[in-house]
Amino acid sequence: MIQDQGPARRGRPAGASTSTPRQAPKPKRPTPQWRRMDLHLHTPGSNDYQEPRVSYLDILRQAAARGLDIIAITDHNTVAGYAAMQKEVEQLLWLESRGRIDPTEQRLLDDYRRVLDKLLVLPGFEFTATFGFHILGIFPPETPVSYLEHLLLTLRVPPTSLRIGGQTVGATSDVLTAYHVINEAGGIVIAAHANSGNGVMLRGIDFGGQTRIAYTQDANLHALEVTDLEKRGNQTTRRFFDGSKPEYPRPMRCIQGSDAHRLIRESTSSPYLGVGDRVTEVLLEEVSFEALARVLRGNDHSLTRPYRGSAKAIDFVQLAREEGESLVQSFHPTINQRGGHLDNVLHDICAMANTNGGTIYVGLPADPKAKPEGVREPQKAIEALRGTIAKRFSPQPQVVIDSLPTAGTTVVRIAVQPGPDVPYAIDNNLFYVRDEAETTLAVRDEIVRLVAGGLSRREAAPTAQPAQPIAAVAPEPPPTREHRPARPQQANGRSGYEPPRTGVEHVEIEERDGVKYHTLRDLRNGNLINNVTRSSARRLWHYAITQVETAPPDLSAAQWRNNVAVLNRRQKGNMNLYDLAVREGDRVHIYYGVTDGGLSDSMLALIGEAARE
Structure with missing residues (x-):
């Protein structure tokens, strides 16, 4: 938009000596500073924007007033809002350059200059993938609008929808293809409101575990935007994606954005936030897209943190x-x-x-x-x-x-x-x-x-392939219900629940020469561990084996609830540990040391109901 002319050249001070040449000092590396960003802002370019008469300058003014350093304009499946703002600035600059600008227009241009001197404005979009999942693509400020529109067309957004700014755009590309296309085009890829509506975590859906893993662990995805970043506890989205779960081994950076559909939130009960109502701080050496991209694509998660008002800075080590x-x-x-x-x-x-x-x-x-x-x-x-x-x-x-x-x-x-x-x-x-x-x-x-x-x-490691131009990206077929794990059924006496993903299952016991040998299943990966004795077992294994040998569960006295019984519940630090019995047909599985994070949503809710009774 308005090009930065850079600092003015400084001449040598009057009277300065030139007789003794000095070695030019090495430029000092900038000191990193915490900068505030809101990477999810809508404008009247989205057809669900709550204040269609708001000007684009009003949005920038509000962002500057909230103390933001970086914002991204991310309208639904369009860049029309960003393009309209850019066109307005270009017209004002053209009038000024020809001496044809009137005082009102000059004040408008001066206002743009003032806020853009404080604010890095990045172009982008909120793409609606197949099945309604939302993905943010954010790009360098010099990216042409026509290039971004080309990307949206590559992602199968219909040409007739490019100016509408609507969430519903029909059968577009699937989530994984969108990640790949945006990343290959040089953009930052963020899963929008991942833990809520239209989020890739598939909240409220009982099936699709493998799909959820693929959508949240893909190498082309740089961050998850979440709505509970400021909350503490074991059940937060950030804790879920900290890499401690075997099926989610890649730690994911979690950030927050306002998803603003108006300038200022009407009330605390309103679902529509205003500009800067959810802010993330990022530690940057300079305010630029390149510096931001290095952080969001990197692995040091302490370089971003939630921000709200003058709240005390977060000590990540203490956290x-x-x-x-x-x-x-x-x-x-x-x-x-x-x-x-x-x-x-x-x-x-x-x-x-x-x-x-x-x-x-x-x-x-x-x-x-x-x-x-x-x-x-x-x-x-x-x-x-x-x-x-x-x-x-x-x-x-x-x-x-x-x-x-x-x-x-x-x-x-x-x-x-x-x-x-x-x-x-x-x-x-x-x-x-x-x-x-x-x-x-x-x-x-x-x-x-x-x-x-x-x-x-090592055998499966891919060989290096030449980079393909963006136009050559072949969209992958969207995931269908056939690709997802079937929803558990209650028929034939089966439990109807996925096995836990933490703890161990005691499978069988065999006695040889007076020594009891146990077979355990590691619930994190499903592997069987054979020939484990009580004396050789590690901590959790030792606990399970001790329970089996000295206090086997009395299933006749168990309080069953939908084929699940809690045999024991104990606290370890800030974690709940459960010993569970789960009926599956004529067989009963005994699980030891299961944590909340290892339970499916349905089983966790069932255990919670039983605990409240």
Whole structure:
């Protein structure tokens, strides 16, 4: 729109000496600052906008008044709103350049200059994919409107709909194709209001588990826009997608946007938010699309945080401690070799690389109420840790190590990526895996599966292909109901519920030479672990085996509710752990140590109803 002319050239001050040449100082790297963004704004270009007489300048003024630094115009299946705003600015500039602008028009242009000097305005759209799912595509400010319209046509938006701005546009491209097309075109891809209506999480739908996984874990998707980012607890969307669930191993960045359909919200009960009513802060070195894209496409989720008014800044380390240890998160008070602390850190790195990846914090205990000691000379500790990892691991895992401030001290953070070269070993022959919040040496069956999984992954690795132009992108067929898992039925005495996705199932017991050997099923991945004894079992396995051997469930006394019975419920930190019995025909499955996150929505609701009775 209005081009930035950049800073004026500065001449040498009068009287400055030129006799002694000096080496030009190296430019300082900009200090990152927290910037506020709202990447989901509608305009009168959307036919459901609540105030059609509002001007585009009014929207920019309101964004500037709310203290925003970056906004995106994302009308429904159109860029007509952004194009109209751009055309208005271009006409005013043309009149000014020819000396034909009147005072009213000049004041309007000056207002545009004032707000655009404070605000980065990005073009984009909210695309409606097949089955009504909404996807945000956001692009650099210099992107031509015609290019964005071409993308919408590529996504099968009918030409007659490009100016309407409606949510309903017929049979368009499917979600995965949309992710790919927008990303290949250089855009930022965000699943709009993913946890609510028209969101890719499929809330309120009892089937489609594999579809939900595909829609929220695709490599071309950069972030999930959610409506509960400011809430705390285990049931929030951000916690669901933190990488701790085996079927959702990729941690997803969650942000929030207003989805504003008016300037100012009429009342707290109104479903239509105003500009800047839901804001995300992002830590940027500069306010630019490129800097924003680097953050949203990156893996450091501490670079974004929810913002509301003058609320206290979020301490991400403290927030992690409040969430507690999990499959993808652990804490260590120190990294000293004495006492085995360094080895424990290395064990967690190995386990997370062999499992789902995760984050390790060094310099503080897991207890959120305990004072963190921090790490002295963190940079020195980081370099020493990198050297130790390179020396003791085979192959070397993919880790990013940095430091973060918290509670007046500095801790070291180790971000472990899920490894492409599984299995990873310490000292050539020690293989570790992560089981919920516990790191243990892998047993034989787990090592076999790690090796097999690594081999199959390498065999399936795609060869490099030349990049295809956007026009050559072949739309994938939209997912149909045949591609989704069938909805559970109640017929033939079956339970009608998906098995839990956390905990273990006790399958069978066999006694040989006076020793009881158990077969367990790891509910995270469905793998069977054979020949586990009470003495060799790890924590959760040991609990399940102890219950079977010393206190087998009395199914005749169980309180059944729709083929499900809660045998035991206990609290561990901030988690609920359940022992469940589930009838399936003539068989009863016994599950131990199931968490809330491992239950389907229907089973979780059933257990909640039983607890309230």
